[in-house]
Amino acid sequence: MNIRDNQALRERLAAEYVLGTLKGGARRRFEGWLQRDAALRRVVDEWQGRLVPMAEFSAPATPPPSVWAGIEQRLRLAPAPEDDAAGVPGWAAWLARLSDSLAFWRGLSLASGAVAAILAVTVALRLPTVPVAVVDQVATLLDDQSQAALVVTADTAKRALAVRVLSDTPVADDKTLQLWAITKAGKPRSLGILPDNRRAALALTSDAIGEDVALLAVSLEPKGGSPDPNGPTGPVLYKGTWVKVM
Amino acid sequence: MPDDPQSTPYSDPLRLGALLLATAGRDAHAFRVLYDATSAKLFGYALRILRKRELAEEALQEGFVAIWHHAAGYNGHLAAPMTWMATVVRNKALDILRRGGAAIDGDAVPYDGDFMDAMQEVSDHPGGSASPADPADQLQLSSDARALARCMARLEGLHRQAVGLAFFHDLSHSEVARQLALPVGTVKTWIRRSLDKLKTCLARGGPE
Numbered sequence: 001m002n003i004r005d006n007q008a009l010r011e012r013l014a015a016e017y018v019l020g021t022l023k024g025g026a027r028r029r030f031e032g033w034l035q036r037d038a039a040l041r042r043v044v045d046e047w048q049g050r051l052v053p054m055a056e057f058s059a060p061a062t063p064p065p066s067v068w069a070g071i072e073q074r075l076r077l078a079p080a081p082e083d084d085a086a087g088v089p090g091w092a093a094w095l096a097r098l099s100d101s102l103a104f105w106r107g108l109s110l111a112s113g114a115v116a117a118i119l120a121v122t123v124a125l126r127l128p129t130v131p132v133a134v135v136d137q138v139a140t141l142l143d144d145q146s147q148a149a150l151v152v153t154a155d156t157a158k159r160a161l162a163v164r165v166l167s168d169t170p171v172a173d174d175k176t177l178q179l180w181a182i183t184k185a186g187k188p189r190s191l192g193i194l195p196d197n198r199r200a201a202l203a204l205t206s207d208a209i210g211e212d213v214a215l216l217a218v219s220l221e222p223k224g225g226s227p228d229p230n231g232p233t234g235p236v237l238y239k240g241t242w243v244k245v246m
Numbered sequence: 247m248p249d250d251p252q253s254t255p256y257s258d259p260l261r262l263g264a265l266l267l268a269t270a271g272r273d274a275h276a277f278r279v280l281y282d283a284t285s286a287k288l289f290g291y292a293l294r295i296l297r298k299r300e301l302a303e304e305a306l307q308e309g310f311v312a313i314w315h316h317a318a319g320y321n322g323h324l325a326a327p328m329t330w331m332a333t334v335v336r337n338k339a340l341d342i343l344r345r346g347g348a349a350i351d352g353d354a355v356p357y358d359g360d361f362m363d364a365m366q367e368v369s370d371h372p373g374g375s376a377s378p379a380d381p382a383d384q385l386q387l388s389s390d391a392r393a394l395a396r397c398m399a400r401l402e403g404l405h406r407q408a409v410g411l412a413f414f415h416d417l418s419h420s421e422v423a424r425q426l427a428l429p430v431g432t433v434k435t436w437i438r439r440s441l442d443k444l445k446t447c448l449a450r451g452g453p454e
Contacts, residue, residue, distance in 0.1 A: 015441040019409065020340070023418045045324045048333050050448050053391035054398075054413050055332035058294045060286035060385075063306055067289075068281060070307045075314050077274040 003033065003040075010043055018047040137209055139216050141240035143167060149238045150218055152179070154209055161202040163194060169237075171197040174223050180232060181208050182215040188231040191216075193224070209242060216240050259388060262327035270317035281310060284328065288335045294414050295339040305342050309335035326390050340416055397447035404428075405436045409444075412437065 003009050016022040017030050034041055071077075137154040149167040154160075163179060171177060177194040179202070192202040202208075208216075217239045219232035226233045262283065268276030285306065292302035292309070312334050320330050382392050398406050404426065411422050419437065423430040447453055 011445075012438065012441070015445075016437075019412050019437070019441065020416045021412045021419050021422070021437060042324075049325050049329055049390070050394065050444060051413060052329045052332050052336065053326075053388065053394045054410070055291040055336065056287060056328065056385065056387050056391035057395065058287070058290040061290040061293055062286050063289040063303060067285070067303050067307050067310075068278075071281070071310045071314075074307075074311055077277070 004037070010040060014040065014043040015047045015051075017044060018051050137242045139240045139242045141216060141218060141238035143169075143238055150240075152216060152240075154204055154242070156204065156209070159204045161191065161204040161208055163200045163202065165194065165198050171220070175234075176221050176223050176225055177237070178219050178221045178225050178232065180217045180219060181210075181213045182217055183210075183212045184214040185212070188217070190226065190229070193221070213242065216242065259326045259328065262331075263322055266313075266317050266320050266327050266330075269314060270320065277314060280313075284331060285310070287328075288331060291332060292335055292339045295336070295416070296343060301342050301346070302339070305335060305339040308338040308341075312338065326388060328388050329390060343416055393448055393451065394444070396453050397444050400447065400453045401440050401443060405440045408433055408436050409440050 003013065013022060013026075013030055017027065022030055034044065137156075139152040140148045141150040141152065143149040147167070149165070149169070151164050151166060153162045155162070165177070175197075177197050179191040179194070179200070180188045181191055182188050189207045191208050192200060194200040207213075217232070217236045219226065219236050220234040221227075221232065222234070262280065265276050265280035265283070269280055288309065289302060289306050292305040293299065296302045296305060309331070313331055316334070320327070324330075325333070382395055385391075387395060398409070401409070408422050408426060411417050411425055412419075415421075417425065419434050420430045422437070423433040426433065
């Protein structure tokens, strides 16, 4: 049976799959379709979003301590990790690892303010075990679909600016991504280029995080960067604002 | 942000999202805070599905092990944190339920619609929703669950019961029909219509 063109049937089967009334052979067949049909998976996700909150109608019950003990043992969770051997505070390390988790970041297609708020909350949670503030400002640059495409972090203590591209959008060999700070007066300042178009470690100056900076932007430029020192020559691909997290 | 991270209820999606993010980064401390914030709710849910404490404990443990492993795959765009975590625990609980087969007595599923009946009462008496007796407040429901509760309260009692039986006890149409002593065709139609109504109602943001 082909259900691709039958939208009403797809909705109904997805709903009954999530509810649980789709059983036996019909359920297995549906799971087979799910594996090959991303749009159908999305319909299922939507139905999970609608129906699974029913779970919260249950009265809470405190589980015995043995449950956490079992989880801790199975996952070999070290008690309260301190700074790792490299001297990098744990959360800065996870931020770095997390930036590699492309799907995750792209999924967080919230306004950059909300993303930064999430980071701020997490940073605050980790404060007791982090002796030195490292990243103090974060900007999530969004593409024109409002998807997180690039993350910029600023470490004022080390005067370092780190840029990571999250999107998979390929950049032609003869092109370069260039990062700009746009001032409130609308004047662009180049902060540097991304040599491999994936990531860059740049020097942090007041050009990048000064009070007059309104916006960060990434433009697509000829290899080596914009020939015009006063601003981008190519299209602006991503934009975002700084949010202080410390 | 509160001084005590454990003082915020589990229903704050931004905070749970932050904890899931940190869990994805292998932050064991954040994972523990996440467990403390959500385990009672998720255990209550697992208990409702499995009805035996030792099985619910197993589902909860399996669920949190999976949450640790798959936190990086959580997509904030697709699901609220609590919905995602409840889905993980639900899948573990249903695995256990199906594995157990006859171990769970499916012949006598208790009717556990007290919450929904209370919700209906509130929705039938507008103005009462702000009172401290609001069942949604008592259960500290997330906004998604509140919207669903309001929409479900608008379904007819037996229709709602059919949906709830199927969801919480993994029953088929014919099993729901047996529980309610009704023809299976009737139950099928009710469930289908109820799902349509819920979709429409939730898309509107709640009952008018």
